[in-house]
Amino acid sequence: QRMPTLDYLERAARRRIPRFAWDFLEGGTGADVGIAENRAALDAVKLVPRYGAPGPVDTGVDLFGTRYSAPIGISPVGVDGLVWPGATQLLATAAAKARIPYVVGTLASASIEEVAAFAGDCTWFQLYGLPGRDHLVTLDLVRRAEAAGARALVATLDAPVRSKRPRDLNNGLVVPFRTTARTVRDVALALPWALALAKAGTPQFANMAPYVAAPATLPKTAGFVQSEIKGTFSWEAVKRLRDAWPRALVMKGILHPADAEMAISIGVDGILVSNHGGRQLDAAPAAIDVLPAIAAAVGSRATVLYDSGIRSGLDVARALALGAASTFCGRAFLIGLAGIGDGGADYVAELLTEEVQVAMGQLGVRDLASLKDVERRHAGAFAFRP
């Protein structure tokens, strides 16, 4: 096991994919302060183990009526095919194999129909708003997700504006993408990635194909994404989603208890506490620091989920101790693909699951619910004004 932790995979990934792909995956907004703070804030959560009651641990978790094997899921990463060509299908297969939820993105490189075929009841669908023509396309995506059998609809709230990604801008990773000498050199230095590209083909915005005039070339779908996906959902729009979608509805990107409150009043089923992995607002608090206040506010009225900064099973245990029912990772699974290749997402699923087991065993708890009782220190916990 030459890659015992995500850190090792990360080092390998850096060498194996082009610099613009690496920067796209790892970069944040502003000066990447938010990313560093997610890490530091998680590390600062201390948990005190109890001993003397060893026994087998159960990592299983029920989410919206489906049982998954571990409190870990795959967060949506738009244009994941840029990080590793073919990523969407590989993630879908890995999710199904590990029996963990995969929140496939509106901007994934395979369509929701294809993904559902692979991932079955591990399929969840992430939705961005396309407000044009009174949300015509938005609602069509919802309809398609339902038809495909997605178990949950995850509407992303935290991208009201296009946030600034300095590394991408500096790399010229913008629409329309123009190949430069630097791009060519970067790709040439990243042979494993180039081979994966040759096999999987150029990443597409597969979900968008029906909405542009055939043939759905990349420039056309990219242009469509660029012009149509904008703003976040208004609460008004959330109400319409609630009406249109019969299964579990999750709001992704909540950082303030009052927004959780609002979402619950509209009838959502899940609150995904997240700061988008530090990619939206460099002054946002570390997501883990707002988790306790939101979990307390939500209580049992909705399922609290968490992502942002999770890099190990121990991080998963931290989030569960602080109030989450389950967690998701964005970068971790793509780091797996980039660091190992096509089997990388399966590897990460196993790695994290095993680490959750070890953390639980070490902490002296046998089931996930008991994590909430673990003695902890969380000096960074955010105190909201009443």
Next chain:
Amino acid sequence: QRMPTLDYLERAARRRIPRFAWDFLEGGTGADVGIAENRAALDAVKLVPRYGAPGPVDTGVDLFGTRYSAPIGISPVGVDGLVWPGATQLLATAAAKARIPYVVGTLASASIEEVAAFAGDCTWFQLYGLPGRDHLVTLDLVRRAEAAGARALVATLDAPVRSKRPRDLNNGLVVPFRTTARTVRDVALALPWALALAKAGTPQFANMAPYVAAPATLPKTAGFVQSEIKGTFSWEAVKRLRDAWPRALVMKGILHPADAEMAISIGVDGILVSNHGGRQLDAAPAAIDVLPAIAAAVGSRATVLYDSGIRSGLDVARALALGAASTFCGRAFLIGLAGIGDGGADYVAELLTEEVQVAMGQLGVRDLASLKDVERRHAGAFAFRP
């Protein structure tokens, strides 16, 4: 957009201007501790976004009866022409174009009259005290600023003594300036700067020309500055400024609520909270840390402005959330000029304005006033003794 943030511009600037110019711009006093703390203190201000109410944002701000397009202005940087030859005119033009206030300095390299011709009602004038002959020159400068149409007079309080700038002293950047082998080498390595110098000519203390015997050579005006500009204004002198100047009067460099109180009792219109970008007292608190207490003390009796450490639109949002009506940057605009060349100040104005919009959009506020309601954490906020 190869230069997506100030950080990128800064890296470019370092390569393009001579070392003594770079050190002059970036250096502080003592061990540059104050500069690092301005940065760290701003980064430590956390803001919690709210979602679900997207909409267009308005960055416009009224200051002393004039409307500007964004809560950003250009702070005075004396001898700016050393950093980028021709800077004063370029800043004046950029301010007018972006419709943001430009506080041109007593020590700028173009005169207040020239600047006002370019900048119109974006012209503000920064005043240093020349106590000689009962403030004869000071008051003449005030008169000239009024005649030129400056909208606000900004009197700098925070330079009661010549503070120590170790890097400048080490570089021999003192009056009289003597060219050394190192200077020559530094200039030779900084071609873009040398070309700008050839075009714009040696920077002058243009505002001082009337006060020395013609012809106003650089050695003569520099000697005049060296011997005449000294100390800060006494409150007595501030009263005389108040009497002499009919438009908005701003005190620059306030760090203590009691000084704000005193200024208000004399009838000033604005309080510019600033620690001079960390250049005066290495033990001074980060300026952002005293802002809330001063804003609370001032209330609505005067307009609270802020500078020191602002490097992004997000920093602007932080300062506004903590009580400022608008902000200013000293180094940022010169970093633009140094990093890009003549268009650099325009570029920075656009960059910061766009970043303010993104930050507001991301925070879920539509106008600047709402920033004050954003949930925040500001552990460094200074508690003054009652």
Next chain:
Amino acid sequence: QRMPTLDYLERAARRRIPRFAWDFLEGGTGADVGIAENRAALDAVKLVPRYGAPGPVDTGVDLFGTRYSAPIGISPVGVDGLVWPGATQLLATAAAKARIPYVVGTLASASIEEVAAFAGDCTWFQLYGLPGRDHLVTLDLVRRAEAAGARALVATLDAPVRSKRPRDLNNGLVVPFRTTARTVRDVALALPWALALAKAGTPQFANMAPYVAAPATLPKTAGFVQSEIKGTFSWEAVKRLRDAWPRALVMKGILHPADAEMAISIGVDGILVSNHGGRQLDAAPAAIDVLPAIAAAVGSRATVLYDSGIRSGLDVARALALGAASTFCGRAFLIGLAGIGDGGADYVAELLTEEVQVAMGQLGVRDLASLKDVERRHAGAFAFRP
């Protein structure tokens, strides 16, 4: 004295032993965060010296009826022979010579009988649980330890599951161990270690020999260890140890006052506060930070001992000031062997003892008990929920 502190020895050790041995000794779990925090937390404990009452200091300590010369002991390091071939015997001899307790491990490379022959009443025995066949082997080890004359039985509680050691996994240091090109190169670069290996022979799990079919080859005993040693002791099993062992019983690895309470209710004599040197749970608090709460809970009902992160006599003084009766070090003694060779453990014992004397003298205390009265600052002290 070219090696005045452990830091100097550590630098030497790094050069003298193979990389896999170094990583085995120094590595932790996860990202080695716990190790760094043990260090930082100890450094953060400030002690205020008192002057004016100089005098000779007494470092002697009574533990469970035996007098030792200093409040320092050797913690068990399983497979210590990997770090320095022949370590177990060398440690036993050093302990006897310095008159400090040596907690020899279940997994040591010499048997408890051999160790006791060298170490006499400085022998303590560390026990891991072998739950198979109703703890048959566990109890046989207890019997042997008693027969050999061990003064205390130290049952390790903090290894309920096999924790993850990323560096070992990356180095392929797993059972069965396979020699790779990298191993060979590492050994070749570490001549002193290779010579020690030639002299001492391959490290064995000497205590396990009776339990496998003769001849007890390394693969056989290693396989036995791998399959039989698992889980921690349950409180039920602790009760059986209590019944089976007539002398001092110590529980090692306690981090929570409630576990100390439980242990005391079963009748244990000692509580060894430890986070296993940061090797079990990367989110565990620094061991020193939980020491005061546990010492307060235990009071005089049991003897509180401490290990984890001790690197100097000053660290010993810190732990005693915060409530420990005596301390132990795992890595320090092996760093001595690795850094100097066969005399290294004796050297470390002298070094630490002398440092304890200096620290006491400097603090103005004459005996160990007075350390508890030293004025201190310990901002990191953990506050447990009531």
Next chain:
Amino acid sequence: QRMPTLDYLERAARRRIPRFAWDFLEGGTGADVGIAENRAALDAVKLVPRYGAPGPVDTGVDLFGTRYSAPIGISPVGVDGLVWPGATQLLATAAAKARIPYVVGTLASASIEEVAAFAGDCTWFQLYGLPGRDHLVTLDLVRRAEAAGARALVATLDAPVRSKRPRDLNNGLVVPFRTTARTVRDVALALPWALALAKAGTPQFANMAPYVAAPATLPKTAGFVQSEIKGTFSWEAVKRLRDAWPRALVMKGILHPADAEMAISIGVDGILVSNHGGRQLDAAPAAIDVLPAIAAAVGSRATVLYDSGIRSGLDVARALALGAASTFCGRAFLIGLAGIGDGGADYVAELLTEEVQVAMGQLGVRDLASLKDVERRHAGAFAFRP
């Protein structure tokens, strides 16, 4: 002014003196944690300037009836001649010229009589205890200091035991000193130092000459120092000093208010708060952090002085704001000598005095007493148990 601050001098010094001399001067005890914390703790003291009342500043200070020109003095550095051959005379001359007190050490390389001849009423004498023959030599030194006209006797309390100086031990800088190949190479690389040595001759323990059989060779005096100077003063011994010495008596190295209390009850005149520049106990609090509590305890019953970590006039201002009447520096003046050569101590005296003036001017205070009223933040201030 190519050397505008101590930092610049320090960099120069490092290149100009042999490594063992550098390590001797800069090194601390343990892992040099205490030195770093003195610096960090001073930097963490924030002072808020007040403006609007400019005016000339007065740095003069009365200490025990003598007026000095600035609140800065030279702390004793034993064997100063090792750092810069001829140091003691150069320091004495510099003190007299700048009119600041020089606490010449028992272990200085010129005798108290020689120093007093140069330094006049700027002479203070630092005393170590030589308890042999009922303090015969100690009291003879006191008598000589009185005869020589020293204004104050400064008895060092904080060296009850020989503290460990890892760098010196590693460099072989111990009695008897043996020249090694490394020593020779170090000296050869430090030409300025070698020249100074050639001029000034080998540093001597000049004060000890009368107490060894003539001729007083270095090995003889060094051996005498090694065997006779030991332990700190007991309070009993302090009483005898009080009786024997008619002028100002200062206790050096106080870190605990209760020790200050004890000293005052014996009738001492001054309390020098110091942690010996971080050289005695690596766990001691930063000296500046205990200053306020000690100053509060002492009140006006004695004169509170401060040293440890002072590197600028701003640091002086910090210490005065927190309760000291005046400050001292150990390393700073020797860094001056090492960095510049024979004129270096004069240079440092001017530099620090000018920096104190600038700091006062910038803070808006005109005399030293007003520094105590400056608004400050001192989060590290130590709270002693009642």
